[in-house]
Amino acid sequence: MKRRRTQEVPLGSLTVGGDSPVWVEAMGRRPPGEWVSCLQEIEEAFSQGCEIFRVAVFDERGVSGLREIKKRRRDLPLVADIHFTLQLAFQAIEAGVDAIRINPGTARDVGLLESLIDFARDRGVTLRIGANTGSLPPSLRGKKRNEALVESVGLCVELAEKKNMRRLILSAKSPDIEETIEVYRRLSKTFPYPLHIGLTEAGGGLEGIVKSSVALGVLLAEGIGDTLRVSLTSQNPVLEVKVGWEILEALNIRSRGVTVISCPTCARVRGNVVLCVQKFRRAIAPLEKVARKTPLKVAIMGCEVNGPGEAREADFGLALSSGGKAALFVRGTVTAVVPQEEALEKLIDLVGKAIQKGEERSR
Ligand code: SF4
Incomplete structure (x- = not known):
């Protein structure tokens, strides 16, 4: 299967897109404010093959935790997931994260978002623009969900490009398989940036694994996707890492062991x-x-x-x-x-x- 070629974007020690492998991402369950247990969780995920780790940062304690984690493991590609309080994104960048994930539906202060784009660009930090059906911008909620997802990502891309920020990774997730596939096909046709793919709120256990495998399998078979996350309802991120690898191995995209x-x-x-x-x-x-x-x-x-x-x-x-x-x-x-x-x-x-x-x- 031929991979759709996207623009190369650095993310810490990795390059995302271009000829790089499809990287496996996971998201932490532990709050970064409790940095010792958060780091333990990160180490466990990396020992299982995780390559990019995302943590939800929702308070200043979390930012301090990120700083401690980065002091100890500067090499681990770390993404801070920020909603509503964009000020935390500036602090997370200063704490040393490699990328910020913002959500067009929760990053509502356009002025602050523009300043964040400048701040990230000047410090060589990547921005992931990640929309989600569960948090669409209020102005787009009357539209069809697939259109609203693509449009919300597009508006943020426009803002970033106006500021000459091109270190972008895009995602737009839905819990619906068909919708996810359709939205990613459109993103892939519209934008040159790498895509982070995933089915959101896929559920747990067998149900979540099957649904994620079907959605990601179709996209990857079409050459779409530069990083992936399997979102599973579970206590820790290890299973999602393992499933991510199994999907890539099943499609002969990557091999380990x-x-x-x-x-x-x-x-x-x-x-x-x-x-x-x-x-x-x-x-x-x-x-x-x-x-x-x-x-x-x-x-x-x-x-x-x-x-x-x-x-x-x-x-x-x-x-x-x-x-x-x-x-x-x-x-x-x-x-x-x-x-x-x-x-x-x-x-x-x-x-x-x-x-x-x-x-x-x-x-
Ligand atoms: S290899 Fe032989 S035992 Fe195994 S499934 Fe096929 S026929 Fe059955």
């Missing part, structure tokens, strides 16, 4: 594929961080129907067969036909060694 291809199993299955996959995942988990640098494809398949085909295509594969045996594949060739338990151990050993050697995916 070991991708497991395993069959769903059926009545023909020649052993316990579910257990094999669980044991494999558990054994590889401690190597996850190293594995991110050396993506590998591993197939674990249940029988002779699709097993040999998938196992041959992967870097390493295991295809269960009759008599409690399994065929082990290494880069397309059968290297052993041994009892299933032994085959799994060999597979784990081979993959572990490949990760440690930093082997590159060969196909």
Whole structure:
């Protein structure tokens, strides 16, 4: 799939847009005023693959917290999410954040917004203009929601461009999948700036994951999106980071670590594929961080129907067969036909060694 090329915009140590990867963003649950627990949450999210972290800043204590966090981790791309009290955005910039997210529906003081644009531009700080169906500007509330979303973003872009501010990232979120897709298609056609994509208020658990995956999947498949966030109702941001990565991996947009291809199993299955996959995942988990640098494809398949085909295509594969045996594949060739338990151990050993050697995916 061809990525729609957007203008490059710096965000701390990252570049958003252009040829850069689609970055995974998450949003904190802890208030930045409680900076120790907020930083803990940030570290946990980054350890899981988060690349841009956004925190809601709603008071001066939060600004002080940001300062403490940035003192300790200057390298982490940090976005301050500011509503209503734009004065806090000036302070957050002084505290060292890399970007400010403002919402056209809650940044209502145009004079102050213009000063903020100047302030951010002069200090090399990026502005994300993020509209949301839940907080449309009062003047646009009579319009169709999709039009109001695009228009509200457009008005802020116009203001920024008038002030020669081009470090912009745009977003316009809705909880409705079709509306989200339509709005982002329009943003993508209208503006050259990178887009932060997401379905807002998607819900929690399976429902939120499926809805976000459908919306983001369609957009990414069309080449739309430079950063993404999966908004899930949950206690911490870890799950949203994991789901974001899964979506990118499922579309072959990015890869981190070991991708497991395993069959769903059926009545023909020649052993316990579910257990094999669980044991494999558990054994590889401690190597996850190293594995991110050396993506590998591993197939674990249940029988002779699709097993040999998938196992041959992967870097390493295991295809269960009759008599409690399994065929082990290494880069397309059968290297052993041994009892299933032994085959799994060999597979784990081979993959572990490949990760440690930093082997590159060969196909
Ligand atoms: S590979 Fe074999 S066991 Fe697995 S789903 Fe296909 S037919 Fe069933």
